[in-house]
Amino acid sequence: MKFLFTTAGFALIALMSYGQSKFVRLETSKGAITLMLYDQTPKHRDAFVKTIKQGLYDQAAFNRVIKGFVSQGGELDETILDREKLHPEKPLARIPAEIVPGLFHKKGALGAGRNDNPEHSSYLTQIYLVAGKPQTEEELNAMEKKKGHHFSAAERAAYKKIGGIPRLDLDYTIFGEIVAGMEVADAINSVPTDQHDLPLTPITFTPKLLSKKEVAVIRKVLNAHLN
Secondary structure, rough: OEEEEEOHHHHHHHOOOOOOEEEEEEEOEEEEEEEEEEOOOOOHHHHHHHHHHHHOOOOOOEEEOOOOOOOEEEHHHHHHHHHOOOOOOOOOOEOOOOOOOOOOOEEEEEEEEEOOOOOOOOOOOEEEEEEEEOOOHEEEEEEHHHHHOOHHHHHHHHHHHHHHHHHHHHOEEEEEEEEEEEHHHHHHHHOOEOOOOOOOOOOEEEEEEEEEHHHHHHHHHHHHOOO
């Protein structure tokens, strides 16, 4: 297993390596991607784990792939919203927003999709992997002015070195990150698509919760690298 290490990610991984973070392997038609789910976003972490156990993501598709932006998987907005319109008497199934300072849209981040709701609450069955592009100092300064949000030194370092999508910060919940298989994520984000950003050849994935033994191996590698 080839692990991903980025300078800006060290402090985050060190902070979480002593918690009970869950790890998930996305078994995709392009290869495997290993994700760490953040303890700081427990509602999203637990909701994702629950949907995995229920099989709601089994053989799900990456249905919106925009090169240099995101690879979105699960249900499309239209499918979710149309289904909800059939039962207006039922409350909307959403995950309350967990927008945490320090969890940002760097390349490899795992986010939860949502519609344009004022609470910024997330869909239960739509995720995205951040691709993004490296940002310049000038671009980050301009984005700070536009959003009224100050990027930390670590965030700036990550956005300049590995890239990401800073304009999405504070608007969507980031609840995990890729720790292995970034090359697979890059391959998915580079596939040919149609005018609706749908891959011309279907790209499917099934998430699997890693066993305690598998997690122990990952923690050992991460901690050894940090120390």
